[in-house]
Amino acid sequence: MTDDRRRIVVLGGGTAGWMAANLFAHAWPRAHVTVIESPDIGIIGVGEGSTPQLKAFFDRLGIAERDWMPACNATYKNGIAFHGWSERPGCESYFHPFPTALDIHTQESFFTHAGARRGGVAVDAHPDRFYLPARLAAEQRGPKPADNFPFEPSYGYHFDAYLVGAFLRDHAAARGVVHLPLRVTEVRVGADGRAAALVTEDGQAIEAELFVDASGFRSVIAQEALGVKFRSFADNLFNDSAVVMPTPRVGEAINAHTKATALSAGWCWDIPLTIRTGNGYVYSSLYLTPEQAEAELRAHLGLPDDAPAARHLKMKVGRVETSWSANCLTVGLAQGFIEPLEATALHIVQATVEGFINAWAAGGFTPRHRDKFNASIAARYDGIRDYIVCHYRVNQRTDTRYWRDNAANKHLSDSLKALLHCWFSGGDLVAEVARQRIEGYYSPMSWYCLLSGYGSYPPDAQLRVVDGGADMARIDDFLRRCAANFAPHHVQLASLGAL
Numbered sequence: 001m002t003d004d005r006r007r008i009v010v011l012g013g014g015t016a017g018w019m020a021a022n023l024f025a026h027a028w029p030r031a032h033v034t035v036i037e038s039p040d041i042g043i044i045g046v047g048e049g050s051t052p053q054l055k056a057f058f059d060r061l062g063i064a065e066r067d068w069m070p071a072c073n074a075t076y077k078n079g080i081a082f083h084g085w086s087e088r089p090g091c092e093s094y095f096h097p098f099p100t101a102l103d104i105h106t107q108e109s110f111f112t113h114a115g116a117r118r119g120g121v122a123v124d125a126h127p128d129r130f131y132l133p134a135r136l137a138a139e140q141r142g143p144k145p146a147d148n149f150p151f152e153p154s155y156g157y158h159f160d161a162y163l164v165g166a167f168l169r170d171h172a173a174a175r176g177v178v179h180l181p182l183r184v185t186e187v188r189v190g191a192d193g194r195a196a197a198l199v200t201e202d203g204q205a206i207e208a209e210l211f212v213d214a215s216g217f218r219s220v221i222a223q224e225a226l227g228v229k230f231r232s233f234a235d236n237l238f239n240d241s242a243v244v245m246p247t248p249r250v251g252e253a254i255n256a257h258t259k260a261t262a263l264s265a266g267w268c269w270d271i272p273l274t275i276r277t278g279n280g281y282v283y284s285s286l287y288l289t290p291e292q293a294e295a296e297l298r299a300h301l302g303l304p305d306d307a308p309a310a311r312h313l314k315m316k317v318g319r320v321e322t323s324w325s326a327n328c329l330t331v332g333l334a335q336g337f338i339e340p341l342e343a344t345a346l347h348i349v350q351a352t353v354e355g356f357i358n359a360w361a362a363g364g365f366t367p368r369h370r371d372k373f374n375a376s377i378a379a380r381y382d383g384i385r386d387y388i389v390c391h392y393r394v395n396q397r398t399d400t401r402y403w404r405d406n407a408a409n410k411h412l413s414d415s416l417k418a419l420l421h422c423w424f425s426g427g428d429l430v431a432e433v434a435r436q437r438i439e440g441y442y443s444p445m446s447w448y449c450l451l452s453g454y455g456s457y458p459p460d461a462q463l464r465v466v467d468g469g470a471d472m473a474r475i476d477d478f479l480r481r482c483a484a485n486f487a488p489h490h491v492q493l494a495s496l497g498a499l
Contacts, residue, residue, distance in 0.1 A: 004028040006365065009208035011184060011198060011221055013037030015161050016332025016349045017214035018168035019057065021177050023353045024212075026061055027361075034178040034206065035169075036198060048161050048271045048278050049077060049258050049343035052098050052154035057350050063171065070498040072163040073273040076142045076256045076489060077156035078133040080342070084262035086396035086454040090126065094453025095257070096342075097133035098143075099445065100153035102482060106130045107445060109470035111430070114452050118426050122463035124472055127449040135483045137257040142492035149485035156343065158258065158271045158278075180206075187225035194326045195221055210360075211328045217316045219334035228325045230336075232318040235411035236389045238284040238402070239266050239339050242313045243294045246276045247301065256489040260341060262395070263296055264288070265402040269340065274498050282315075282339055287402045315339060319381040322374045324367075329356050336381055341388050348384070352377055383441030386416040387450070394420070394456055423451050 008024050010017050013035055021035050058068060068074070079097040086092060110130035117125040128134040133153055136143065143155035173179055186199035197205040198221075213221040222228040234240070249272070259270035266283030281297040288296070294310050319336030323329065331349050338344060355376060359369040392406035393416070412420075415436055422432040430444045457463075493499045 004030055004361070004365075006031045006210060007208045008033045008210045008212065009198060009206055010035045010212040010214055012214035012216060012332070012334070013165060013169060013179075014214065014216075014332065015165045015168065015346060017212070018165050018172055019346065019349050020212050020214060020329075020331050020353045021172045022061055022168055022175075023057075023350075023357065025172060025175050025177050027357045029175075032178075033172070033176075034180060034208070035172070036180045036182055036184055036200065036206065038183040039181045040183065048273070049158050049269075049340070050156040051343060051347045052156050053347045053350055054157055055155065057346075061171065066496050068164075068167055069157070069159075069493075069496055070274075071167050072159045073275050074157050074159040074164075074498065075254055075272050075274060075493060076144070077158055078137045078143050078153065078257045079156075080258045080260055081137060082260050082262075082391075082453065084397070085260075085267075085391065087398065088396050088455035089460075091396070091453060091455030094126065094449065095128050095131070095134035095137055096446065096449050096453070097127075097131040098154040098156065099443070100132050101151040102132050102153075103445070105478060106132075106475055109475060110452075111444075111448060113470060114448055115426070116469070117452075117457045117463070118423070120458050120463055121469075122460075122465045123469045125452050125457065127452050129472065130475060131449075132479050132482055133257075135479045136486055137255070139483060140253050140255060140489050141483060141486040142256045142489035144486065144492050146485045146487070149482075151482075158273055160273060184220065187221050189225055193226070195225065195328050209327065209365075213328055213330045213334045214332045216333045217337070219320070219330065221328050222320060222325060222330040222334060226325055226328055228328075228330065229321045230316075230318055231321055233338070233385055234317060236385060236409075236413075237317050237339055238286065238392070238406060238409075239282045240315050240317060241285045241288075241290065241293065242280050242282045242315060243290065243297055244278075244280040244311045244313065245297065245301075245303070245308050246278050247303070247308065249274070249276055252490055253488070254490050254493065258343065261300070262397065262403075263300060264400045265293070267341070268297060268300055274493060282341070284402060287400075319378065321378070323352055323377045324356060324359075324370050324374055329353070338381065338385055338388060341391060342384065344384050348377075348380065351380060380441060382413065383415070383438050386413050386419075387442045387446065389413075390416060390420070390447075390450060394451060394454055396454055396456075419447065423447075423456065 010021050021033050024033050081095050083093045113123045113125040116123050143153045182200040184198045188197040190196040195211045197207045199205050255272045261268045265287035268281045271278035281293050283293045290312050359373040363369045397403035422429050433439050433444050
């Protein structure tokens, strides 16, 4: 690494902008990092959940859960419970777990059973029977084990996005990051096609060696000023709208998982925070009007027509063609958005900034590794997109045109086509994921859970009974005894001071 004294300007705060600022300040303590954040622009806050990578982010910055979680109304997340995505008996719901060190004791049996059932053998191949996080979620236990239990699951969080942004702002400011609460009126671009300065409403022209565009869907620097192209995923993913309304938390128990419940033209999230539940309906405007979507969400939640107030959002689903263009790195909604089904938004921000830090420094703070970096981030976006598209493509609902059209959607990548062909032809899915080198986006476990959880198997009438198979009673007992080492979720939160 050469000299790390760089001038970096981030346009836009929110969770993405402040994550980027903190990572830059941590990696390069001598860098001069400034965040310009308009006080008039709020945080979208569509997704308030994370993958386990967010824990690595806070660990990297040296921020303890006890310090940030109570301040952000945060709770733990064992995974995601999917309800109503399949009409197949026994598959009306399934749980997508995060990995644990205990999976080695049960996962092989699950993969073996899934392979047998794909071949027409009547064995139990529903994922919930084989993974500890599904049991923890069902029993409303958090992911933190007792001290004498030496195995920990991976886990994510639920949180108030606005409060996380504010927390990260204060953390960055304490480490020397400059915060300018100003509106940018102009992006000056030099004759060389690089961003030269951001002009603020008070007339300042703020120059930098690197600009980070975290300005939201407008993408003020990358798309508007530098002309970076945007690649829409509209053919792959139908949903482009959301209606959001929080409700107060009721009772002592708090789920340690996200719920994703299929509705007539999309799905509804249920994200439990310490003081409220975040609810939202992600849907396609080709099938529902905003008024219809709000009415359906209220009916689903059992809420009156006038309270609480609803917030309506539009989503620009897709990604920029190049995340690093000229001297601009694009992150957050400015970079792209894949609907919040798997809560990957902050994961992509983190991967983008950390990958850029490594690439820029390895190239001597030159664009030497820019093409490789851009290809890597584009592949990550496309890999996540394919996994989410698969949820819709293999859905087993027939009650509305929306679900039938998704099941008939032919706009699939070659990667996803190959994965689906492998599954339905009885091929080796683990080998196919390895062949495509996509396990870094979603592991074979995730693909097995999704396809098995929907019941993507031959019809029950075609199944045959044979001897053999895993000892399910032993697996049930093993997971039951493991789960006994995990306290109820609300007890774990209380130990943090979050309740």
